Amino acid sequence: MTFQEIQARALEIRKQYEVVEIKKYGKRWTTEQIAEGLVGDVGDLMKLVQAKSGIRDIEHVDEKLSHELADCLWCIIVLSNEYGIDLEHEFLRTMNALEKRIQSKSTS
Numbered sequence: 001m002t003f004q005e006i007q008a009r010a011l012e013i014r015k016q017y018e019v020v021e022i023k024k025y026g027k028r029w030t031t032e033q034i035a036e037g038l039v040g041d042v043g044d045l046m047k048l049v050q051a052k053s054g055i056r057d058i059e060h061v062d063e064k065l066s067h068e069l070a071d072c073l074w075c076i077i078v079l080s081n082e083y084g085i086d087l088e089h090e091f092l093r094t095m096n097a098l099e100k101r102i103q104s105k106s107t108s
Contacts, residue, residue, distance in 0.1 A: 003088050010077040031082045038075035044068050 001009075018028040029037075048065040051058035058064060080087040 006073075007077050007081070007087070010074050011081055013074070014078045014081075031079060034075060034078055034082070038072060038079070041068060041071045041075060045072060 021028045045065075045068045047056055048058060048061055048068055050056040051061045052065065077087060080090075
């Protein structure tokens with residue numbers, strides 16, 4: 001699956017959630033509410049990271065970790081779409097900048 005296909009799938013699921021939100025709350029979630037959801041997901045992710053390092057005891061940690069990472073990615077894709085950010089382009093641009101920074105540090 002390409003990154004564009006992953007994005008399209010994430011946005012398809014977002015549209016389905018919007019229908020549920022409108023039925024349940026009378027309106028779709030705002031970008032702020034989606035970001036708040038991401039913060040909650042990151043908190044859950046941190047607990048699972050702690051479990052992987054032996055600080056917490058969580059059953060089925062690998063399965064839950066995989067799920068939480070996917071949840072976080074979904075939120076990031078949805079937020080980037082809401083803000084009109086070409087996530088693939090920005091990711092590649094950021095990786096190039098990080099690589100240049102690493103290379104400059106290794107040659108100095």
